Amino acid sequence: MSYQKKVxxxxxxxxxxxxxxxxxxxxxxxxxxxxxxxxxxxGGNIELSxxxxxxxxxxxxxxxxxxSDRVGRKKPLYIGMAVFTIGSVGCALSNSIIEMVIWRIFxxxxxxxxxxxxxxxxxxxxxxxxxxxxLSALMTILALAPIVAPxxxxxxxxxxxxxxxxxxxxxxxxxxxxxxxxxxxxxxDENKVKGSISHEMRCxxxxxxxxxxxxxxxCVAFFYVAIYAFITGSPFVYIxxxxxxxxxxxxxxxxxMIGVSSIGMFNRRLVTRYSLDRLLLFSTMVACLGGIGLFxxxxxxxxxxxxIISFVFVMFSMNGIIASCTNAAALDVVPANMVGAAAALxxxxxxxxxxxxxxxxxxxxxxxxxxxxxxxxxxxxxxGFAIRxxxxxxxxxxxxx
Numbered sequence: 339m340s341y342q343k344k345v346x347x348x349x350x351x352x353x354x355x356x357x358x359x360x361x362x363x364x365x366x367x368x369x370x371x372x373x374x375x376x377x378x379x380x381g382g383n384i385e386l387s388x389x390x391x392x393x394x395x396x397x398x399x400x401x402x403x404x405x406s407d408r409v410g411r412k413k414p415l416y417i418g419m420a421v422f423t424i425g426s427v428g429c430a431l432s433n434s435i436i437e438m439v440i441w442r443i444f445x446x447x448x449x450x451x452x453x454x455x456x457x458x459x460x461x462x463x464x465x466x467x468x469x470x471x472x473l474s475a476l477m478t479i480l481a482l483a484p485i486v487a488p489x490x491x492x493x494x495x496x497x498x499x500x501x502x503x504x505x506x507x508x509x510x511x512x513x514x515x516x517x518x519x520x521x522x523x524x525x526x527d528e529n530k531v532k533g534s535i536s537h538e539m540r541c542x543x544x545x546x547x548x549x550x551x552x553x554x555x556x557c558v559a560f561f562y563v564a565i566y567a568f569i570t571g572s573p574f575v576y577i578x579x580x581x582x583x584x585x586x587x588x589x590x591x592x593x594x595m596i597g598v599s600s601i602g603m604f605n606r607r608l609v610t611r612y613s614l615d616r617l618l619l620f621s622t623m624v625a626c627l628g629g630i631g632l633f634x635x636x637x638x639x640x641x642x643x644x645x646i647i648s649f650v651f652v653m654f655s656m657n658g659i660i661a662s663c664t665n666a667a668a669l670d671v672v673p674a675n676m677v678g679a680a681a682a683l684x685x686x687x688x689x690x691x692x693x694x695x696x697x698x699x700x701x702x703x704x705x706x707x708x709x710x711x712x713x714x715x716x717x718x719x720x721x722g723f724a725i726r727x728x729x730x731x732x733x734x735x736x737x738x739x
Contacts (some may be wrong), residue, residue, distance in 0.1 A: 354517045355459065356476050358415070358452035359387050359515070361422065364507060365391060365449050366569060370591065371584040373573045374499035375734070379500070382435025388570050389696040390439035394446030396690025403682020404541065407531045407675060408415030410523050411455045411462070418451025423508050425449075430504035447506075452514065454685040460671040461677045462524035469669070470609040472604045473662035483595075495584060508607035529674045541679040545672065551680065553728030554668035559687040560724060561625065561660050565718035566692030568594075568650055568724035571699050571710035579706060580643045589646060597655030605659050614663045615676040621659035624723035628652030629715035636711035646707055653718060656718060660721070689725060691717075 366388060369376070377384040406414045425445025432438040461471050494502040543549055576582040576590055608617055628649050635645035666682065670678040695713060702709045 348634040350520060351522075352472075352475060354521055355456040357478055357514050357628055358456040361449040361511075362395070362728070363451035363483040365422075365445065365511060367591065368491040368507065368568065369500065369503045370488050370573045371492040371577070372495045372503055372586045374577060375495065376438075376500050380432070380435040380438055383700060384435070384438075385441050385696050385700050386435065386656060387438050389693055389700075390568075391442040391446045391449075392566075392690055392696070393449040394443035394684040396693070398447035398606070399450045399685045399689075400542070400681040401682075402451050402454060403458075403679040403685075405678075406455055406458060406525070406682075407678035410525045410530065411459055411678075412521060412523050414451050414508055415455055415518045415521070418448040418455075418514065418738075419511055419518060420512040421445075421448025422452075423515065424566050426508035426511055430450065430501045430508065434503040443574060447710075450510075450685065450689070453689075457665050457669065457679075458678050458681045459521070459524040461666075461681070462526075462529075462674075463733070465670075467666075468608055470614060470666035471606050473665055475636050476662075486592070488591045490588075492586075492588045493585050525678075526664050531610060531675050542683055543678050545676070545680055545683050548672045551668050553631040553724050554618075554664045554671075555684045555687055556724040557622070557721050557728075558664035558668075558715045559662060559683070559691045560721035561622070562688050563691040564629070564714040564721070565623070565657065567656070567710050567713040567717070568579065568695045568697035569657065569700065570692070571713075572650075573708075574703075575707045576643070576644070577712055582643075593647070594651055594654035597651050599660030601655045602662065603630070605662060608659075609663070609666075613730070614667045617659050618663050618667075618725045619722075621656040621663075622718070622725055625653045625656040625718040626715075626722050628656075629711075629718040633711045634716045636707040646711075650714075653714060674699055693723070716718070 349499060361488065372386045373424060374388070383455065402414050402418070422445060425441055425448060428441035429445060432441055455475070457473070460469050460476075464472055491503050492508070494506065563609075572591060576587050582590060607619070628651075631647035632653065635641045637650055641648070665681075668684055669677055669680055698713050699709060
């Protein structure tokens, strides 16, 4: 294969994987500006649509992971994107909050396949450091989605209605279905699991007993509780509390992804110079400091919306390191024939953690930014605690040896 063709194929591979990893963003961020309108139209707590989506997203991965270790990566991707498309159509036609939540759960069972198997495919092809570099590159490309998605959602809301947003989801997921045909099958026959599905499901017990794997997984899972606290709470904080126009909400939301993209670009170089553990210690520490500033600003009112935006930006930016480094490190410490299951469990905890955010916000909502702030601070600190515990265990093991 010529050098030019190899580069072209790698570029196409990265673009398609970015699209698959963007299924989560496509399914949540794009309709955030419409949440207040949807709540009025459907007659219920619209935050439940995010909770329902995350429940389906988390549970379905636990099935798709072992399945992909048996049959390969492409077949589940085809099925997942088809289910995603059908679920999006169902959401567009919903007339009550109950219908919306049911279709969101169904939609999630397909959408979850994209990001989960995108990570698995990277692990199939690259070693620990190269996987971290590739995932950082994907995060840089992916960072454009949360900038564009809320803007597109705001525009569709202005010229049509919230239903148009879900019709757009259906169209984009159908396109992703087609692009899967351009991907190679990355799981070799020798690495495919030959045992029964029930045997593979028991892999989760083995993974739960892997301290290093669980430390990296809990690090990103706790951090994503903080991320989803902002994703779920920000429409009401910015639009309802600070009275930001829905057309500009997307800009305020998207500015965080500029930070993620920029840090992700630097991280591609950082992973070749520093250990993943060291980068995770640094990034979680910065996220905690941002959380402290956010908490202080929300409770005192100092800085107003500028203070909120600034400290959220600091916390969000660290996702450019945390997401890629935890994924690469966690999947590196498991056998090749358990990568699908490992990616599934990691994804289930990572995105299922958003259930905690939405439930906490629904339970303790005070009509101000304070609830969102303390949730983000608490779980940023827990994220840092998880990685610090893992590093201490490694040091103890080294000393004993």
